[in-house]
Amino acid sequence: MGPSGSGKSVLLRHIIGLEQPDEGEIRLNGQSVQGSDVLDRYRLAMVFQSAALLNSLTVAENVGLYLAEHRLRPPEEIRRIVSEKLALVGLEGTEDKLPGQLSGGMRKRVAIARALVMEPQLILYDEPTSELDPLSAQVIAEEILSLRDRIGVTSIVVTHDSALAFQVADRIGFLHDGRLVALEKPDQLRAHPDPLLQRFLQARAHRQPQEVAP
Numbered sequence: 598m599g600p601s602g603s604g605k606s607v608l609l610r611h612i613i614g615l616e617q618p619d620e621g622e623i624r625l626n627g628q629s630v631q632g633s634d635v636l637d638r639y640r641l642a643m644v645f646q647s648a649a650l651l652n653s654l655t656v657a658e659n660v661g662l663y664l665a666e667h668r669l670r671p672p673e674e675i676r677r678i679v680s681e682k683l684a685l686v687g688l689e690g691t692e693d694k695l696p697g698q699l700s701g702g703m704r705k706r707v708a709i710a711r712a713l714v715m716e717p718q719l720i721l722y723d724e725p726t727s728e729l730d731p732l733s734a735q736v737i738a739e740e741i742l743s744l745r746d747r748i749g750v751t752s753i754v755v756t757h758d759s760a761l762a763f764q765v766a767d768r769i770g771f772l773h774d775g776r777l778v779a780l781e782k783p784d785q786l787r788a789h790p791d792p793l794l795q796r797f798l799q800a801r802a803h804r805q806p807q808e809v810a811p
């Protein structure tokens with residue numbers, strides 16, 4: 598969690614190896630990911646902020662793209678896997694639709710289904726509820742928790758939405774200017790003394806009444 602520009606996306610890009618740190622190192626379960634096969638062994642999947650679907654491909658083609666491109670499975674098995682992952686995010690029957698025919702929340706769920714095709718042990722979500730209306734955001738939050746419980750996947754969720762953070766997180770880190778100011782269980786984070794963190798949490802609290810007003 599952290600304000601815009603605090604380094605949340607940059608952190609995720611480092612974890613999945615899209616960028617290399619100038620200093621320090623990224624470790625997964627104590628093992629440095631640099632110059633090793635850790636990243637291959639830990640199947641990581643990222644759900645990008647924009648959903649990043651290819652608009653000219655159907656939902657099924659988007660979700661199965663990785664398997665098809667790398668010829669990892671025969672076509673009929675890819676269809677079965679795709680349908681299974683779409684069902685996991687509540688989108689059964691949307692295989693032949695185009696991304697443009699779906700709502701923002703549904704597109705986000707397609708992006709999650711595409712991540713699930715990797716059979717990931719770790720899913721990273723970048724701002725999964727931004728650009729969504731409050732109800733669709735709620736569905737995504739429930740989806741993140743449900744996948745954790747049903748398939749046992751660890752999730753790192755990056756967000757500037759503190760309500761989402763408190764809803765889904767076992768532990769919350771607060772980033773500011775590229776630094777991890779706090780990393781706490783949610784209850785302890787509320788009591789954390791960092792002044793910017795407190796302002797961040799209160800700004801949200803003050804906005805909420807306006808959001809529910811008609």
Ligand SMILES: Nc1ncnc2c1ncn2[C@@H]1O[C@H](COP(=O)(O)OP(=O)(O)O)[C@@H](O)[C@H]1O
Pocket residue numbers: 599600601602603604605606607608
């Ligand atoms: N590839 C890059 N090279 C240099 N600076 C970058 C790069 N990507 C992001 N930044 C800068 O790093 C800071 C953190 O960016 P980012 O992680 O995207 O923030 P956010 O917390 O909103 O996701 C910003 O000031 C951004 O302009």
Ligand SMILES: [Mg+2]
Pocket residue numbers: 605606607723724
């Ligand atoms: Mg970002």
